[in-house]
Amino acid sequence: AAGVIQSPRHLIKEKRETATLKCYPIPRHDTVYWYQQGPGQDPQFLISFYEKMQSDKGSIPDRFSAQQFSDYHSELNMSSLELGDSALYFCASSFNSYEQYFGPGTRLTVT
Amino acid sequence: KQEVTQIPAALSVPEGENLVLNCSFTDSAIYNLQWFRQDPGKGLTSLLLIQSSQREQTSGRLNASLDKSSGRSTLYIAASQPGDSATYLCAVDTDKLIFGTGTRLQVFP
Numbered sequence: 001a002a003g004v005i006q007s008p009r010h011l012i013k014e015k016r017e018t019a020t021l022k023c024y025p026i027p028r029h030d031t032v033y034w035y036q037q038g039p040g041q042d043p044q045f046l047i048s049f050y051e052k053m054q055s056d057k058g059s060i061p062d063r064f065s066a067q068q069f070s071d072y073h074s075e076l077n078m079s080s081l082e083l084g085d086s087a088l089y090f091c092a093s094s095f096n097s098y099e100q101y102f103g104p105g106t107r108l109t110v111t
Numbered sequence: 112k113q114e115v116t117q118i119p120a121a122l123s124v125p126e127g128e129n130l131v132l133n134c135s136f137t138d139s140a141i142y143n144l145q146w147f148r149q150d151p152g153k154g155l156t157s158l159l160l161i162q163s164s165q166r167e168q169t170s171g172r173l174n175a176s177l178d179k180s181s182g183r184s185t186l187y188i189a190a191s192q193p194g195d196s197a198t199y200l201c202a203v204d205t206d207k208l209i210f211g212t213g214t215r216l217q218v219f220p
Contacts (some may be wrong), residue, residue, distance in 0.1 A: 042211065
């Protein structure tokens, strides 16, 4: 069965650079979520989209933005990167707000 | 504000033991509760989902219960194996998932 796809899997950036993370949800899923998991932390909700519209917003810095496109894939754009942005970024998708299925994550390292 | 707590934070047991992991949450207004497994540096694998109207779910050696009124869920692992070693996270669904602090489990041969 198709799963959630995230790219890239690993990303190394320098401070003040920008990064774009991509997420391809499971086909026919209508909701995409982004989570950030810092070292030794539990995942924290960033933002979600339902049918290409932002549906909820969590602790997402103003330097970050996200959108969902017509083909339902989503991108998380991160600007002016800081050392503290180093984390695992997970995307999840669901159908009708039911069970969330997680992608393998993108490990971002900011040096 | 919803807060999710897991006890114990860490657990080390010999192979074959039956285990109970605990999860508590402060606001009973949830849609679902999910239990996940996470290996070090890896992604989240969904183990069980309990809808708010359900009391328990079972999958193989795993059984999860939910008592929404008291804000508690337990994950029961029967006949633990070294391959069960991982961090177990519970998460309550309030349109977004709010995760607990996790229980780091080690099962030794």
